[in-house]
Structures are given as structure tokens and as C-alpha cells.
Amino acid sequence: xxxxxxxxxxxxxxxxxxxxxxxxxxxxxxxxxxxxxxxxxxxxxxxxxxxxxxxxxxxxxxxxxxxxxxxxxxxxxxxxxxxxxxxxxxxxxxxxxxxxxxxxxxxxxxxxxxxxxxxxxxxxxxxxxxxxxxxxxxxxxxxxxxxxxxxxxxxxxxxxxxxxxxxxxxxxxxxxxxxxxxxxxxxxxxxxxxxxxxxxxxxxxxxxxxxxxxxxxxxxxxxxxxxxxxxxxxxxxxxxxxxxxxxxxxxxxxxxxxxxxxxxxxxxxxxxxxxxxxxxxxxxxxxxxxxxxxxxxxxxxxxxxxxxxxxxxxxxxxxxxxxxxxxxxx
Amino acid sequence: xxxxxxxxxxxxxxxxxxxxxxxxxxxxxxxxxxxxxxxxxxxxxxxxxxxxxxxxxxxxxxxxxxxxxxxxxxxxxxxxxxxxxxxxxxxxxxxxxxxxxxxxxxxxxxxxxxxxxxxxxxxxxxxxxxxxxxxxxxxxxxxxxxxxxxxxxxxxxxxxxxxxxxxxxxxxxxxxxxxxxxxxxxxxxxxxxxxxxxxxxxxxxxxxxxxxxxxxxxxxxxxxxxxxxxxxxxxxxxxxxxxxxxxxxxxxxxxxx
Ligand SMILES: Nc1ncnc2c1ncn2[C@@H]1O[C@H](COP(=O)(O)OP(=O)(O)OP(=O)(O)O)[C@@H](O)[C@H]1O
Ligand SMILES: [Mg+2]
Numbered sequence: 001x002x003x004x005x006x007x008x009x010x011x012x013x014x015x016x017x018x019x020x021x022x023x024x025x026x027x028x029x030x031x032x033x034x035x036x037x038x039x040x041x042x043x044x045x046x047x048x049x050x051x052x053x054x055x056x057x058x059x060x061x062x063x064x065x066x067x068x069x070x071x072x073x074x075x076x077x078x079x080x081x082x083x084x085x086x087x088x089x090x091x092x093x094x095x096x097x098x099x100x101x102x103x104x105x106x107x108x109x110x111x112x113x114x115x116x117x118x119x120x121x122x123x124x125x126x127x128x129x130x131x132x133x134x135x136x137x138x139x140x141x142x143x144x145x146x147x148x149x150x151x152x153x154x155x156x157x158x159x160x161x162x163x164x165x166x167x168x169x170x171x172x173x174x175x176x177x178x179x180x181x182x183x184x185x186x187x188x189x190x191x192x193x194x195x196x197x198x199x200x201x202x203x204x205x206x207x208x209x210x211x212x213x214x215x216x217x218x219x220x221x222x223x224x225x226x227x228x229x230x231x232x233x234x235x236x237x238x239x240x241x242x243x244x245x246x247x248x249x250x251x252x253x254x255x256x257x258x259x260x261x262x263x264x265x266x267x268x269x270x271x272x273x274x275x276x277x278x279x280x281x282x283x284x285x286x287x288x289x290x291x292x293x294x295x296x297x298x299x300x301x302x303x304x305x306x307x308x309x310x311x312x313x314x315x316x317x318x319x320x321x322x323x324x325x326x327x328x329x330x
Numbered sequence: 331x332x333x334x335x336x337x338x339x340x341x342x343x344x345x346x347x348x349x350x351x352x353x354x355x356x357x358x359x360x361x362x363x364x365x366x367x368x369x370x371x372x373x374x375x376x377x378x379x380x381x382x383x384x385x386x387x388x389x390x391x392x393x394x395x396x397x398x399x400x401x402x403x404x405x406x407x408x409x410x411x412x413x414x415x416x417x418x419x420x421x422x423x424x425x426x427x428x429x430x431x432x433x434x435x436x437x438x439x440x441x442x443x444x445x446x447x448x449x450x451x452x453x454x455x456x457x458x459x460x461x462x463x464x465x466x467x468x469x470x471x472x473x474x475x476x477x478x479x480x481x482x483x484x485x486x487x488x489x490x491x492x493x494x495x496x497x498x499x500x501x502x503x504x505x506x507x508x509x510x511x512x513x514x515x516x517x518x519x520x521x522x523x524x525x526x527x528x529x530x531x532x533x534x535x536x537x538x539x540x541x542x543x544x545x546x547x548x549x550x551x552x553x554x555x556x557x558x559x560x561x562x563x564x565x566x567x568x569x570x571x572x573x574x575x576x577x578x579x580x581x582x583x584x585x586x587x
Contacts, residue, residue: 050428051428052424052427052428052586071430072430073430075428075429075430076430078428080424080425080428082421082424082425084421085420085421086420086421086422086424086425087421087422087425088346088350088420088422089420090349090350090353090354091346091349091350095346095349099342099345099346100425100429102338102339102341102342102345103339103342103426103429103431104429104430105336105338105339147425
């Protein structure tokens with residue numbers, strides 16, 4: 001059974017197409033991730049699915065309800081954690097949850113029981129009486145996750161759930177999300193631009209860039225599809241070496257990226273000497289060579305032609321020369 | 331079915347407004363300061379200001395007090411519009427808008443919260459004014475005061491809601507609000523009898539809903555008025571209903587961020 005289906009979901013802002021004919025399905029019980037750089041259109045998709053924004057074209061159903069014609073049914077079925085904090089700072093944690101529960105029509109007994117329950121789920125029992133302005137960023141995030149779960153939603157939307165949190169808090173939140181997914185049987189759809197988050201948390205990932213979903217699969221399948229291993233080669237005459245390697249039967253794919261070649265091949269360890277030999281044959285010098293298993297980063301690079309870092313730096317208009325220096329030696 | 335009159339939702343929004351109000355001490359006293367000083371200083375300074383249209387047995391401070399009460403209500407009501415803008419800025423509006431409740435219930439909840447806080451401000455002001463020298467004309471009249479206070483606050487809370495629904499920034503909101511509220515105030519007869527104006531300006535006063543608010547409050551507090559109180563109340567009620575409709579309409583069409 002599908003928790004979410006979208007068909008040609010599209011959002012245009014004047015000339016900009018923020019979401020471009022996106023179609024995908026999320027199964028019940030999944031943790032589905034939308035992975036993409038800043039401005040890819042992730043939040044816009046979430047806003048349309050949660051009825052906060054009407055699509056320009058296309059349609060979607062959440063838990064079987066159309067986002068256009070059954071808004072209140074959709075709203076009742078979903079829990080939301082927005083990208084930016086959406087709490088009332090002048091209320092306590094408990095009061096924020098209580099407000100939420102009342103808005104969703106929960107009766108008093110259920111309300112109080114559920115508040116304690118969700119507070120315990122995210123480990124905030126002893127902070128319930130504290131004003132939100134005295135919470136740390138991570139505590140606020142956990143409270144928002146608890147609040148999203150208050151009314152027993154079928155589908156929980158998490159828009160960049162760990163943005164701006166330290167690595168330790170981030171790992172905690174991943175644990176919470178996994179546990180909630182199992183304990184509460186809630187389908188989770190989250191957005192992120194952290195590879196690691198998508199990799200360790202999601203059952204399936206959709207890679208999104210410039211409003212388009214480029215590929216959807218499990219993290220394992222995506223990585224496996226890249227070919228087994230990846231050789232990173234830095235050499236003098238890259239162009240020549242690239243065309244030479246492309247002709248070799250053992251090379252599955254070779255891509256040039258900046259001052260490096262990324263070569264995918266099976267049994268990468270054994271291909272290092274072969275690559276060195278190839279370079280010598282055409283008279284170029286290899287400066288560095290390394291081998292690793294493919295990561296989501298490679299998957300992302302394969303489909304978008306860029307690393308996620310690059311896109312974000314370009315958005316911030318960092319000159320490319322400086323960008324390289326900052327990244328340091330390879 | 332769309333449940334637009336959802337008591338639990340209205341109560342939740344009202345309760346939140348009360349908590350926020352009671353936790354913001356500076357707001358409670360800060361917004362009373364200006365009208366209180368006006369009352370005290372103008373009341374003393376213009377002690378001998380006595381236009382023909384003002385009955386002889388009423389001194390200027392008593393004439394001014396109902397007018398200043400209207401000011402307290404009018405400006406106190408602006409907070410609700412501000413609160414919408416705050417909520418939008420701090421993202422909380424999304425939390426409200428994504429809930430499965432009708433926009434009308436949200437507007438009613440916010441209106442009720444805004445009217446209650448404006449009313450609390452109003453009663454605080456009356457207490458202070460009594461201390462400064464306001465003399466109530468009678469108990470029966472006084473019982474009418476809350477009615478007029480509710481209509482005035484209800485009107486301006488929804489005016490604020492309507493304008494906040496169309497605006498993005500706080501500054502723009504205050505500018506637009508002041509641009510509307512100050513002329514209404516000056517034409518309302520809050521500070522002096524409108525007979526001081528040339529006749530054509532008096533006509534502007536007669537189409538100013540706040541004029542009927544001030545007139546009604548003056549009847550309730552000091553027993554003097556130009557029109558019968560039920561007429562004042564009827565005009566205000568119409569205006570207030572219109573504003574609630576406008577507020578609800580514009581709010582339900584507004585963006586969440
Ligand atoms: N209300 C709006 N009006 C005009 N353009 C918008 C609006 N909201 C989003 N956009 C544009 O749509 C594109 C997608 O934005 P969106 O917020 O969905 O990206 P995102 O993937 O969530 O990015 P991030 O990782 O930074 O949150 C961006 O180019 C953005 O500038
Ligand atoms: Mg986003």
C-alpha cells in the first residue's frame with residue numbers, strides 16, 4: 001500500500017520551476033528520503049504534500065486523500081516538522097504540545113497521556129515545564145518531532161530534521177526517527193542534504209536537483225549500480241588518460257571531475273597497477289591514486305554531475321579558485 | 331464537514347493568547363502609559379476648556395476619560411495583528427495552518443483572544459482613571475460599558491487581522507494601522523466635542539464608526555451622549571460584524587509564510 005503518490009507534481013514561481021513534474025510513491029512503513037542541494041525543491045514538495053501550498057499542476061494523494069480536494073483528511077493524517085522552527089517561544093514544552101493536541105481535537109485524558117508518552121519518546125520529560133526560549137536548538141527539534149507525533153499521524157514529514165545540529169545530536173535524532181518508525185508504525189518522509197543521513201536512515205532515497213527527481217532506489221542499490229569500486233586518479237595529462245582508460249575493457253565508467261578522474265571498476269585493488277601501467281604507456285605521470293567503495297556522494301555525482309557541496313558553494317557564489325584552496329590538498 | 335465553529339480550537343487559541351499576555355508584563359503596563367498620561371496631563375491642563383456643547387456639570391477629565399478608554403481599546407487591539415505577523419515570522423503560523431481546522435475557527439479564536447486582552451487593558455485603564463478623578467454616572471450605565479468595549483475591540487482586532495493578512499513586515503503594518511487609526515481617533519470626538527469642527531468635518535465624524543463607540547462609552551461612564559445608546563450599539567455592531575467578515579475573508583486567503 002502506498003502512503004504517498006504524486007503524479008506530475010509541479011510548482012512554478014513566476015519564471016522559476018521549483019518542482020518539475022515529480023512523480024513518486026512512498027510505501028507504508030517506509031522511511032523515504034528526498035536528497036538534494038539547497039534550492040532543489042524539497043521544501044516546496046513538502047509544502048504541497050502538506051496542503052500549505054497548492055501545486056501549479058499535477059496531483060498527489062497522502063494516505064489515499066487528494067491534497068486538492070480532501071485537505072482536512074490529509075491534514076489529519078500527517079505530522080509535520082518544518083525546516084525552520086515553528087514553536088511558540090513564550091510557552092513551555094508541555095504547553096506547546098497541549099496547544100497542538102487541542103488543535104487536533106484530542107480529549108483531555110488522551111491528551112495528557114499522549115503528551116507524557118511523546119515527551120518520553122524524545123527524552124524531554126524533565127524539560128516539559130521549561131519555556132521554549134530556554135531550550136537549545138536540539139531540544140527544540142526533538143520537541144517538534146514529539147509534537148509531530150502527538151495526534152497519531154500516519155505519515156510524518158521531516159524537513160531537514162537535523163539541519164544545524166551537532167553530530168552527536170544528529171545521531172540521537174536518527175535513533176529517535178528509526179525507533180518512532182518502528183514503535184509508532186509511522187511512515188516517514190524526510191528531506192536532507194546530508195549524504196550520511198540519507199544513507200543510514202532511509203529505506204529508499206530520491207535524488208532531486210533543479211526540481212526534478214533523477215533516480216529513486218534503496219541506498220544499497222544506488223551504490224551497487226555505481227560499479228563495485230571507485231579509483232580516484234590525479235595525473236598530469238588528464239584528458240589523454242581519460243580517453244585511454246575509457247577504452248580499457250575493465251573500466252565500467254570514467255568521469256572527469258575538477259583535477260581528478262573517477263574510474264569505476266570491479267575489484268578495484270587489482271586495477272591500481274593496471275591504471276598506473278596505462279598511464280606510463282601514454283607517458284603521463286600519476287600524482288596520486290586511491291580506491292574506495294562507492295558512496296552516496298558518488299551516486300549523487302553520477303546523476304547530477306556535481307557534488308552536493310559544489311552546488312551549495314555555487315549558490316553562495318564562492319569563486320571556484322578559492323573554493324579549491326579551501327578544500328585543501330587531495 | 332467543515333466545522334467552522336470548533337469550540338476546542340477557539341479555546342486553544344484563546345488560551346494561548348491569555349498565557350502570552352499574562353507573561354508579557356511590559357506590554358500590560360507599557361500600553362497603558364500613554365493614555366494614562368494623556369488623561370492626567372490633558373485633564374489637568376485643559377481643566378478650563380469648556381466649549382458650549384459640553385454640559386456644565388462635567389469637567390474635561392471626565393469628558394476625556396471615555397475617549398482615552400477608546401484609545402486603549404483601539405491600540406490594544408493592534409496586538410492581534412502584530413501577533414499574526416510575529417507568528418508568521420517565527421514560523422508558528424504554519425503550525426496553526428497545517429492543523430485540520432477551518433480558517434474561520436482560527437479567526438474566531440484569535441479575535442476572542444484579542445478582544446479579551448483589550449478588555450482587560452480597558453478595565454485596568456478604568457481603574458486607573460477612577461483613581462485620577464473619573465466619576466461614574468451610575469451603575470446601570472456602567473453595565474453597558476463592556477458591550478461597547480467588546481464591539482470596539484472586536485472591530486479593531488479584525489481590522490488588524492485583515493491588514494496583517496495582506497502585509498509581510500511589522501513596520502509596514504504599524505504605518506498602515508496608524509494611518510487608519512489616528513484619523514479615526516481624531517474624528518471620533520474622543521478629545522473634544524466634534525461641534526468644534528466645521529460642519530463638513532462633522533459629517534466625516536458621523537461616518538466614523540469609532541465616533542459611535544466613544545459616544546456609547548461616554549453614555550455608559552459619565553451619562554452623556556449625542557445619540558441614544560442603543561443606536562450607538564447598533565451602528566457599532568454592524569461595523570464590527572463587517573470587520574469580522576473582512577478579517578476572516580482576508581486571513582483565509584493569506585499565505586503562511
Ligand atoms: N514562495 C516562493 N516564491 C518564489 N520562489 C520560491 C518560493 N519558495 C521557494 N522558491 C524557490 O523555489 C526553489 C526551491 O526552493 P525550496 O525551498 O523548495 O528548496 P529546498 O530544496 O527546500 O532547499 P533548502 O535545502 O535550501 O531548504 C528555490 O529556487 C527557491 O528560491
Ligand atoms: Mg528546504
